[in-house]
């Protein structure tokens with residue numbers, strides 16, 4: 169099962185969500201491989217910082233047209249491939265969409281991010297010429313339901329063709345700190361972050377179950 173985490177906007181939480189999802193899945197004893205498609209190699213660096221005492225997560229870097237081949241290869245030995253997407257406007261964006269069984273589209277609750285979505289959906293439409301359906305779900309990151317604008321963006325996303333995950337992630341320092349230590353929030357000392365990431369993982373696993381049952 170391949171989960172692509174993609175959005176052509178930079179800094180929306182692609183890497184954070186890819187790594188944290190991988191950590192939760194690894195704690196549930198799934199074998200997980202992150203494919204880092206970003207030339208900045210944030211997930212490769214995260215892997216270098218990760219202690220060998222923590223559940224093992226494979227991280228590989230693929231920034232070229234070898235993506236689909238790599239997904240096939242690493243799927244043979246892993247339950248989940250998680251693609252950490254890149255904001256670069258190159259062919260790899262379409263390749264990520266095509267290689268994914270499920271797409272997660274992280275979004276910040278900002279009007280500007282909402283407008284740049286059309287870049288992503290141009291790629292998505294392009295990919296749909298090669299595949300009938302590609303399930304895609306927005307996930308709101310750094311979301312605060314007490315802020316009116318955040319709730320408005322939530323409402324706008326709920327009206328789009330792509331789905332919207334029930335779980336939202338709050339802005340929490342732990343996401344930054346855990347990343348530096350090669351960890352996920354699930355492995356850190358913030359129970360609320362741990363809970364929301366576990367909720368997110370459960371929701372993604374339900375989607376996976378629905379897809380595999382079809």
Ligand SMILES: Nc1ncnc2c1ncn2[C@@H]1O[C@H](COP(=O)(O)OP(=O)(O)OP(=O)(O)O)[C@@H](O)[C@H]1O
Pocket residue numbers: 177178179180181182183184185206210253254255309310337338339340341343344347
């Ligand atoms: N929920 C959150 N709370 C606090 N900080 C966060 C949260 N999500 C992401 N961040 C921080 O925001 C910054 C950008 O996040 P991240 O690197 O995951 O985005 P990205 O979409 O992968 O960016 P890029 O497009 O550059 O690859 C990072 O410093 C990350 O630690």
Ligand SMILES: [Mg+2]
Pocket residue numbers: 182183184206210252253
């Ligand atoms: Mg990133």
